[in-house]
Each structure stands twice: as C-alpha cells, then as structure tokens.
Amino acid sequence: MKIGIFGTGMVGRALAIGFEARGDDVTIGTRDVADLMGRTEGDQMGNPPFAAWHAEHPGIAVGTFEDAARHGELLVNATLGAASIDALTAAGPDNLSGKILIDASNALDHSTGFPPALFIGNTDSLGELIQRTFPDVRLVKAWNTVNASLMTNPGPIGDGDHTLPICGDDDGAKKEVAQILESFGWQDVLDLGDLTNARATEAYITLWIRAFMTLGSPMFNVKFVR
Amino acid sequence: MKIGIFGTGMVGRALAIGFEARGDDVTIGTRDVADLMGRTEGDQMGNPPFAAWHAEHPGIAVGTFEDAARHGELLVNATLGAASIDALTAAGPDNLSGKILIDASNALDHSTGFPPALFIGNTDSLGELIQRTFPDVRLVKAWNTVNASLMTNPGPIGDGDHTLPICGDDDGAKKEVAQILESFGWQDVLDLGDLTNARATEAYITLWIRAFMTLGSPMFNVKFVR
Numbered sequence: 001m002k003i004g005i006f007g008t009g010m011v012g013r014a015l016a017i018g019f020e021a022r023g024d025d026v027t028i029g030t031r032d033v034a035d036l037m038g039r040t041e042g043d044q045m046g047n048p049p050f051a052a053w054h055a056e057h058p059g060i061a062v063g064t065f066e067d068a069a070r071h072g073e074l075l076v077n078a079t080l081g082a083a084s085i086d087a088l089t090a091a092g093p094d095n096l097s098g099k100i101l102i103d104a105s106n107a108l109d110h111s112t113g114f115p116p117a118l119f120i121g122n123t124d125s126l127g128e129l130i131q132r133t134f135p136d137v138r139l140v141k142a143w144n145t146v147n148a149s150l151m152t153n154p155g156p157i158g159d160g161d162h163t164l165p166i167c168g169d170d171d172g173a174k175k176e177v178a179q180i181l182e183s184f185g186w187q188d189v190l191d192l193g194d195l196t197n198a199r200a201t202e203a204y205i206t207l208w209i210r211a212f213m214t215l216g217s218p219m220f221n222v223k224f225v226r
Numbered sequence: 227m228k229i230g231i232f233g234t235g236m237v238g239r240a241l242a243i244g245f246e247a248r249g250d251d252v253t254i255g256t257r258d259v260a261d262l263m264g265r266t267e268g269d270q271m272g273n274p275p276f277a278a279w280h281a282e283h284p285g286i287a288v289g290t291f292e293d294a295a296r297h298g299e300l301l302v303n304a305t306l307g308a309a310s311i312d313a314l315t316a317a318g319p320d321n322l323s324g325k326i327l328i329d330a331s332n333a334l335d336h337s338t339g340f341p342p343a344l345f346i347g348n349t350d351s352l353g354e355l356i357q358r359t360f361p362d363v364r365l366v367k368a369w370n371t372v373n374a375s376l377m378t379n380p381g382p383i384g385d386g387d388h389t390l391p392i393c394g395d396d397d398g399a400k401k402e403v404a405q406i407l408e409s410f411g412w413q414d415v416l417d418l419g420d421l422t423n424a425r426a427t428e429a430y431i432t433l434w435i436r437a438f439m440t441l442g443s444p445m446f447n448v449k450f451v452r
Contacts, residue, residue, distance in 0.1 A: 123343045158451035192436045200433040207426040220452035225384035
C-alpha cells in the first residue's frame with residue numbers, strides 16, 4: 001500500500017518504520033526537505049537528526065508534504081498539532097480529497113510551560129478542526145493516545161492487550177483503519193463513534209502526560225477493562 | 227472511622243454503603259433533609275427515591291451538609307460538580323478545616339446536551355477550585371474516574387486489577403486515602419502528584435462517558451498497562 005506520512009519527528013519516523021516493515025511503500029513528508037536533511041542536531045528527546053535516522057532507513061522516501069500527499073493512498077498526520085493545519089494546507093486539499101487520513105495529532109499548547117494545556121478542546125477538537133478545514137478527507141482519529149513506539153507495535157506491554165480508541169465520521173474509513181491497526185497487532189480497537197469523540201481522546205493526552213511523568217516511561221497504555 | 231459524605235445521589239449512596247460495610251460510622255449529608263426524605267420519585271437512572279433507599283440502609287445517618295461535615299473525621303464530596311462549592315459552603319468551612327476531603331466530583335456541564343462538556347478545565351480544575359475556596363481542607367481527588375458501584379468494590383471487573391489515579395497537594399492525606407482505597411480492594415492506586423493533576427483526571431471523564439456510550443455499561447475502568 002502507498003502510505004504518505006506528514007511529519008518527520010518521533011511519531012512520523014516510528015510510523016514510517018512500522019508501515020515499511022508491513023511491506024508498504026512509504027513517503028514521509030516535511031515542509032522543506034533541504035532544511036530537514038541539513039539539520040545536524042538531534043531533538044530534546046535524544047532522537048538523532050533526521051538525515052542520520054534516514055541513512056538507516058533508505059527504503060523510506062523523503063519529500064515535501066505535497067509529495068507525501070500525492071504518493072499516499074492512505075495518509076497519516078503525524079505533525080505537531082499546532083502545525084497540522086499548515087502542513088495539510090501545504091499538502092494540498094486536492095491531494096487529500098477522498099483519501100483516508102489517520103490523524104495522530106494532539107492539540108498541545110506548549111506556550112504555557114510543562115505539562116502543556118490544550119489549544120482547542122472541550123466543545124471542539126483538533127480532529128474536528130482538521131475535518132472542517134479539509135471536508136473531503138476521510139479523517140480517522142487514532143494513535144494520538146499512545147507513544148510512537150507502541151503505535152505499530154503494541155506487543156511490548158501487556159502482551160499487546162490494551163486499548164486503542166478510534167473515531168471518525170466515515171464508517172468505511174474506520175473499518176479500513178481498524179484492519180490496518182489489527183495488522184500491527186492491536187487486539188482491542190475501540191470505535192467510539194463520530195468525530196466529536198476526538199474531544200475526549202484528545203483530552204486524554206493530558207492524563208497520558210501526567211501518567212508518563214509519574215510512571216517515568218512512555219511505554220504504557222490504558223486497557224479498558226470490562 | 228467517622229465518615230461524612232456530601233451528596234445523596236448514586237455516588238453518595240454507593241460510598242455510604244461501602245464505608246458502612248467496612249465498619250465505619252457514616253452520615254450522609256444533603257441540602258434539605260425534609261425535602262430529600264419527602265421525594266417520592268426516583269431519578270432518571272432508575273434509582274429509587276432516597277427514602278426508599280434509606281429504609282434499606284437504616285444504619286446510615288442522614289443529615290444536612292453541616293451535620294455530615296461535623297460528624298466526619300474523613301469527608302467525601304459526592305455532590306454534582308456544579309453544586310459542590312455551594313454544598314461545601316453550606317457544610318461550613320470551619321467544619322472542613324484540617325480534615326481530609328476525598329473529592330469525587332466532576333465538572334460536568336449538562337447545559338449543552340449530552341454528552342456533557344466541562345464547565346472548568348484545561349488550565350484549571352474543579353478540584354483546584356474547591357481547594358482554593360476551602361484552603362484548610364486536605365483535598366484528595368479520587369474516585370471521579372469510575373462508576374459509583376466500583377468505587378468501594380473494584381472486584382467485579384478484571385479481578386480488581388485496574389487503576390485508580392489520585393492527586394492532591396497533601397502527601398499525608400494522599401497516603402491515608404490510598405490506604406482506605408486499598409482496604410476497599412484497589413490494587414493499583416496511582417498517585418499522580420499535586421492537585422494540578424485533577425485537570426487531567428477530570429478531563430478523562432469525557433472519555434469515560436464516550437466509552438460508556440460505546441460499551442453500553444458503566445462497569446469498566448482503565449488499567450494503566452506498563
């Protein structure tokens with residue numbers, strides 16, 4: 001399957017590796033390829049600069065947001081929430097039209113220190129904002145509730161038996177995404193319903209961050225025990 | 227132990243039964259006892275009117291918010307979030323002073339339909355508002371993330387192995403509350419830290435409600451799998 005991923009941080013990289021390992025043909029997109037490849041410093045989390053990472057993953061194509069959008073039959077938004085609308089605008093609405101977009105973003109507002117608050121929420125969500133801005137994309141909110149390294153590999157904790165909530169307004173798109181998630185080993189994909197549920201799954205990230213601070217590791221997730 | 231519970235709805239009743247079963251001496255408080263006892267209709271959830279419930283639990287004393295506050299060595303706020311400040315004001319700040327208050331309330335705003343939004347959140351929380359309003363109470367946020375029937379009896383799902391996050395600014399109070407929770411069978415009490423964490427655990431209720439709608443039963447909780 002041809003996959004276009006927007007965003008070259010931890011999330012985009014982990015997803016690119018995951019899809020490639022599944023046998024998919026991946027293009028990872030960024031705002032400015034030359035700028036990205038020219039960076040020589042890693043990020044605050046200890047991740048290497050992109051070029052060093054990419055040298056170890058030469059099978060993953062690198063392009064602009066527009067390149068990734070044109071390439072992908074399935075698209076994934078792995079950009080920072082505050083940059084998502086701009087990234088998808090650069091990708092080009094026509095290149096998104098009719099395609100499934102898995103939206104893994106969160107509306108984190110880092111302007112007020114750590115832990116971050118949300119810049120949109122409660123009676124609206126970033127997922128809904130993206131869907132309203134690009135009404136012809138088939139948006140499925142997923143993956144925004146777990147650490148990047150678990151997204152395509154849930155196995156390392158609890159034998160993979162924990163929950164991934166998804167939501168969106170397009171039932172067919174959710175069905176396809178659920179199948180993809182199951183192909184990555186997810187055993188408990190929980191379809192909450194329409195995209196207004198993104199208000200809840202995006203709000204959960206605030207609890208995720210607090211739990212991360214307490215547990216001291218991002219390698220956890222919630223299981224809805226019932 | 228002498229327990230004072232504010233609120234006579236599902237949560238207050240379940241907690242009163244739970245503490246009584248533990249051998250505690252419970253007073254459950256309400257705004258107007260005569261009004262409460264005179265009600266003849268049940269609530270929207272199918273719960274019986276209070277007097278009918280109380281006839282089956284005669285060992286639980288009924289009083290005003292002030293009576294419950296005076297009685298309790300340990301206090302629990304089980305009122306609706308929108309009514310909590312008024313209830314605690316009626317209880318009397320002097321009667322709260324120096325005591326542990328387990329705050330099980332949520333900031334649900336039912337004014338805009340179902341599912342509810344929050345009337346306070348993101349950069350503040352109801353728990354923090356209560357603590358600011360009654361600075362001499364030792365507030366521990368707990369129980370607001372689970373259904374009433376699980377609060378003092380986590381066993382019916384997952385053999386009781388699921389998570390109860392707590393938070394608050396008073397470490398000694400949190401330690402006492404954790405011991406009480408463990409006496410009720412909680413195996414995974416997760417102390418997130420100071421009371422700003424209530425922003426996250428109160429936000430989680432929006433995901434709880436969505437999951438409730440999807441799962442069709444309130445008998446669930448999250449386990450932080452790690």
